[in-house]
Structures are given as C-alpha cells and as structure tokens.
Amino acid sequence: MDETVKPLRIPPQMSVYADKHNVFRLVQSLLSGLMIDQPEDPIGYLIRLLQRSSVDIPRVLLLGPPAVGKHSVARKLSAELRAVHVTAEGLLQDQSELSIQARQYTLAEQEVPAELLVRLIQQRLNEIDCFNRGWVLEGVPQTRLEALSLQQAGVIPEHVVMLDAPDDVLLERSQGKLVDPLTGDVYHRTFIWPADGAVAQRLEEGRGLSEKQQLAELQRYRREVTGLTSAYQHVLKVINADQPHTDVYQQVLAFVRTRHRSRTPxxxxxxxxxxxxxxxxxxxxxxxxxxxxxxxxxxxxxxxxxxxxxxxxxxxxxxxxxxxxxxxxxxxxxxxxxxxxxxxxxxxxxxxxxxxxxxxxxxxxxxxxxxxxxxxxxxxxxxxxxxxxxxxxxxxxxxxxxxxxxxxxxxxxxxxxxxxxxxxxxxxxxxxxxxxxxxxxxxxxxxxxxxxxxxxxxxxxxxxxxxxx
Missing domain, CATH: 3.40.50.300 (P-loop containing nucleotide triphosphate hydrolases)
Structure with a gap:
C-alpha cells in the first residue's frame, strides 16, 4: 500500500465559479451574520438575508476629529449608497427606553457610558431599515474601548474611513460654519460653499464649539486615535481631508466601492x-x-x-x-x-x-x-x-x-x-x-x-x- 501523501488538489473551475458568482463573499456574509446575531430561527434568518437586494449591504464607520467634515461626507455617502445615516445625535432623539436613559446623561453634561452607547447603537442597527439597506455610522466609536465593545456586540463594519487634517486647519474650519435649516447640510464660508444660490441665501450660522472646547476635543481625539486605528486596522483607510471636499468624498466613495467585492486573488x-x-x-x-x-x-x-x-x-x-x-x-x-x-x-x-x-x-x-x-x-x-x-x-x-x-x-x-x-x-x-x-x-x-x-x-x-x- 502506497503511504505517500499527495497534496490535495481542487479543480480550478471551482474558484473561477466562486469568483463569478461571489460565492465566498456570500457564504462569509451568511455565516458571520448567523454567528454574530445568533437568531432563534437560523433557517428563517438566513432566508431573510438571502432575500435582501444584495449581500453587499454597506456597513461603514466614518471617523475623524471635530470639524474634519464627517457629517457632510456621511450624508452624501449614505445617499449615494442608499444606506441609513446614523449619528450619535440621532440615536438620542427617539423615545426608546435606551435613548431616554442616554439623554439623561447628556442633559447632565455627562458622557454616555460605553455599555449604554453600544446597546443604543446595536438597537438602531438591528432595525429593519438598517438590516435591509445597510448603514453609515458617523463619529462613533470615539475610543478603543467603545470600538472593542461594538465588535463584541456584533457591530462589525465592512469599511472604516478615518478623515484627518492638521489641527490648525481644523481650528480654522470650526469658525465660519453654516447650516442649511431645511436639510441640515453643513457648509463653510471658505471650504464648502453651496452651488445653489437659493441654498446660500438661507444659510444660518452654525452652533459650534468655542476655541477652548475645540482644542480640548482635538486633544481627546489625538489621544484615542492610535487605539481606534489598531481596532480597525484591517478595514481602515485614512484619508487626508485637507483638500477640496469633492476630492475627499470621491476617495471615500472609491474606497467603499473598491472593497465592496472580494475575490480569490x-x-x-x-x-x-x-x-x-x-x-x-x-x-x-x-x-x-x-x-x-x-x-x-x-x-x-x-x-x-x-x-x-x-x-x-x-x-x-x-x-x-x-x-x-x-x-x-x-x-x-x-x-x-x-x-x-x-x-x-x-x-x-x-x-x-x-x-x-x-x-x-x-x-x-x-x-x-x-x-x-x-x-x-x-x-x-x-x-x-x-x-x-x-x-x-x-x-x-x-x-x-x-x-x-x-x-x-x-x-x-x-x-x-x-x-x-x-x-x-x-x-x-x-x-x-x-x-x-x-x-x-x-x-x-x-x-x-x-x-x-x-x-x-x-x-x-x-x-x-x-x-x-
């Protein structure tokens, strides 16, 4: 009897077929969803996943320091991807029990505990619109602890974009902020000016942080950025935001779309x-x-x-x-x-x-x-x-x-x-x-x-x- 162990071979047609029909991505998406959510009815859960318009539902985190332009990019990106735009402020506005608890901390000018914030985010992202359309989560997490807690809770992004710019640029941007009262879009006297004259006429002064508060927030972000980077290093792209807004957005969109499809190289x-x-x-x-x-x-x-x-x-x-x-x-x-x-x-x-x-x-x-x-x-x-x-x-x-x-x-x-x-x-x-x-x-x-x-x-x-x- 021949005891020689021959290397296992797999017909190459298998990987070609898998690439053509995105099989590996499909299986990975189904299995990860099943293991993370642990539904009571796994078969029904998998059927609902397969009935979604695409297995490539966007799950994007958009991070960065204050005044870097996260909100403008996130709004535009969520509209482009037809995904739900989720912000920390928006999470506090509904009447759920968790939101009411979180608001009590903000009214007392206290930081929302990481555990409560994670439960609040998890609750929002599990709702049917986020489940079916995907989401763009803006400005959260802010610390490595929050990032790891989100991962443990099953909030696993496909893409993490971190916008960055020098502190002096960010401080300058924090001044001259303007807001469209109808849409909530953020503009700036120097950096982002609306092309529509009607929009420009109705802009109002945006409420921003004082220079002292801005500096404090920047220092806090700089202390945490290394931990955030390490938590998401395999799905992260850092983009220089000290360039025209259109260029920044195109780089963000290209990153999300480029990595939207996986294949065996x-x-x-x-x-x-x-x-x-x-x-x-x-x-x-x-x-x-x-x-x-x-x-x-x-x-x-x-x-x-x-x-x-x-x-x-x-x-x-x-x-x-x-x-x-x-x-x-x-x-x-x-x-x-x-x-x-x-x-x-x-x-x-x-x-x-x-x-x-x-x-x-x-x-x-x-x-x-x-x-x-x-x-x-x-x-x-x-x-x-x-x-x-x-x-x-x-x-x-x-x-x-x-x-x-x-x-x-x-x-x-x-x-x-x-x-x-x-x-x-x-x-x-x-x-x-x-x-x-x-x-x-x-x-x-x-x-x-x-x-x-x-x-x-x-x-x-x-x-x-x-x-x-």
Whole structure:
C-alpha cells in the first residue's frame, strides 16, 4: 500500500465559479451574520438575508476629529449608497427606553457610558431599515474601548474611513460654519460653499464649539486615535481631508466601492530585472496569505524532489538550457491546483516570459484575475542590481548606495554573482523589453505600476488595485 501523501488538489473551475458568482463573499456574509446575531430561527434568518437586494449591504464607520467634515461626507455617502445615516445625535432623539436613559446623561453634561452607547447603537442597527439597506455610522466609536465593545456586540463594519487634517486647519474650519435649516447640510464660508444660490441665501450660522472646547476635543481625539486605528486596522483607510471636499468624498466613495467585492486573488506579476517582483510577491503573500509562486524556485524545488519529472527538469538545469514550456506548464498545473492556491489565491512571477508562454498559460485552467507590470527604466534596473553584493559569511545582501556594508572588513569579503554583472543584466533587460509589448497585448487590462519608488509605496499601489472591480 502506497503511504505517500499527495497534496490535495481542487479543480480550478471551482474558484473561477466562486469568483463569478461571489460565492465566498456570500457564504462569509451568511455565516458571520448567523454567528454574530445568533437568531432563534437560523433557517428563517438566513432566508431573510438571502432575500435582501444584495449581500453587499454597506456597513461603514466614518471617523475623524471635530470639524474634519464627517457629517457632510456621511450624508452624501449614505445617499449615494442608499444606506441609513446614523449619528450619535440621532440615536438620542427617539423615545426608546435606551435613548431616554442616554439623554439623561447628556442633559447632565455627562458622557454616555460605553455599555449604554453600544446597546443604543446595536438597537438602531438591528432595525429593519438598517438590516435591509445597510448603514453609515458617523463619529462613533470615539475610543478603543467603545470600538472593542461594538465588535463584541456584533457591530462589525465592512469599511472604516478615518478623515484627518492638521489641527490648525481644523481650528480654522470650526469658525465660519453654516447650516442649511431645511436639510441640515453643513457648509463653510471658505471650504464648502453651496452651488445653489437659493441654498446660500438661507444659510444660518452654525452652533459650534468655542476655541477652548475645540482644542480640548482635538486633544481627546489625538489621544484615542492610535487605539481606534489598531481596532480597525484591517478595514481602515485614512484619508487626508485637507483638500477640496469633492476630492475627499470621491476617495471615500472609491474606497467603499473598491472593497465592496472580494475575490480569490490570482495574480500575474511582470517586471524587468531589479523591479522588485520577488519582494512585492512576498509582501502580498504575507499579508493576504496567498501562495507565492516563483516559477524559477518552483522548478528547482521539483528538480530536487527525485521524481521522474524532477529528474527530467534537472537535466535542463544542469546544462543551463531553458526548461521546455510543456514541462513548466505541467509543473504549474500541479502547483496551482493545490488547496492553498485554490482557496487563498496565488501570485505568479517568473512566468510567462514571452508570447508563446502566455498563450500556453491562457489555454490552461488557471486564469489570472489581476495582472500587474512593474515599470522601471534600464538605468535604475542596472543601478539596483550591479551595485549589490552578498556577504559569504552571513549571507546578507548589501548595496553600494541603498544599503552599504557596515564595515570595511565586510566590504572586502563581499561577492558579486555573475548574473548581477552589467553585461548579464543588460542582456536580460533587452530580452524583457523585446517581449513586453506582446505580453501587454495578451493582458490588455493589466495595471502599470511605477516601481521607481520605495517598496512600501509600490506595495500600496499594488494593494489598492487588488479588489478593484
């Protein structure tokens, strides 16, 4: 009996079907709702969830310091999403028992206890309009304790937007506040002025905090912002509000919509030598738990496993010959069918290299849903590669400009790989440029990313496009 354990494979058609019909998102939404709300009638509850117009019901928190523009953005966003706009002030206005209790604290100029506030929010968000249409919750929570209490109560936002601006800008905005008495919309003499002249004529002075009170509120917010950020770090986007209101709103809307749809990532990453493909693939793999599939490393791994296929591949590697496309595709077919790739996704780099390989991959069952080209000039590529060397003692890699050796002793023993010579890099660059246009024609929807930046900025650019529709 063969005791060899073979890696579990999942037909790639399954993940393609799941992406097309948003199955993972549907199951996640149903299961999380069931576990959080714990209804008495779980079957009936699931049926009601499925009968909603969409499983992608918006659940948005909009946070930020006083005078940053939360109210204006939240009103506009809730109208755009057809979601319920929920504010702390609005929660206190109904005649429920919880609201009456909360008002007693505000009338006494005391802070509403976190437990009571959470129960009040939970009660409002469980009402039928929020259940069916979703919600945009403005200005709450204000502390990490409130955030964690909301999470424990099952109030889990899909998106958290944190607006921010320098304190001097916020203090200036707190002066000159104007309110439309008919709609409640907030305007400002300098920052936000209504386009409609009739609206401008009926504006009234808004009641705001004194400068002393404003400073106190700002200081309180600054003390709590780190805790709030950590509580929502996986669904958070911080947006600079010190720019035109229209630009701020468009960034908020883009964030909410971009992350409105999830999919299993299947990524092709192209780029010239020195563009940072391996580093970016590693960063994406670490954050999103997708499989990092480097074609070169994969071939060497298979060659070392002693299988018949590995022995055949090793013969090509020993002779310095390219491994035939048919063998490469066979190896990739096996790797990309494993359960980690099928369930969590993958990021492939190092293949395809030319038009023929790209067409071969297209005929396979493994189709990417995101393609990125890292762009870098030849001069920068040469500088990045030819000036790097490795310490044979510690195995660390150094760079003459960006990461020089720590001492003369280390510098003297550094070794440069033959493939990092200027001649070798120039040849590889020439080959890459020769095939780039053809590859881009195969993937016309590919996103071009400027790689002549620090790795963190490149990573952010890649990340921002991962779930864009």
């Amino acid at each position: 299947r990524i092709l990453l192209f780029g010239p030598p020195g563009a940072g493909k391996s580093n970016q693939a590693r960063l994406l793999s670490e954050k999103y738990k997708m499989a990092d599939v480097c074609c070169g490393q994969l071939l060497r791994s298979v060659a070392a496993d002693g299988s018949a296929l590995g022995v055949e591949i090793q013969s090509y590697l020993d002779d310095g010959r390219p491994v035939p496309d048919s063998l490469v595709l066979q190896v990739l077919e096996e790797r990309l069918s494993r359960v980690d790739c099928s369930c969590r996704g993958w990021i492939l780099h190092g293949f395809p290299f030319d038009l023929q390989q790209a067409k071969g991959l297209q005929k396979s069952q493994h189709q990417p849903n995101r393609v990125f080209f890292l762009e870098l000039t030849d001069d920068v590529c040469l500088e990045r590669i030819t000036l790097r060397a490795t310490d044979p003692v510690g195995g660390q890699r150094f760079h003459a400009v960006s990461r020089p050796a720590p001492s003369a002793e280390v510098q003297n023993r550094l070794k440069t790989r033959s493939e990092d010579s200027a001649r070798s890099v120039t040849r590889r660059l020439s080959q890459y440029r020769l095939h780039t246009a053809a590859l881009q024609s195969v993937y016309p929807d590919a996103v071009l990313i400027d790689a002549d930046r620090d790795p963190h900025s490149v990573f952010e650019a890649l990340e921002s496009r991962l779930t864009a529709d």
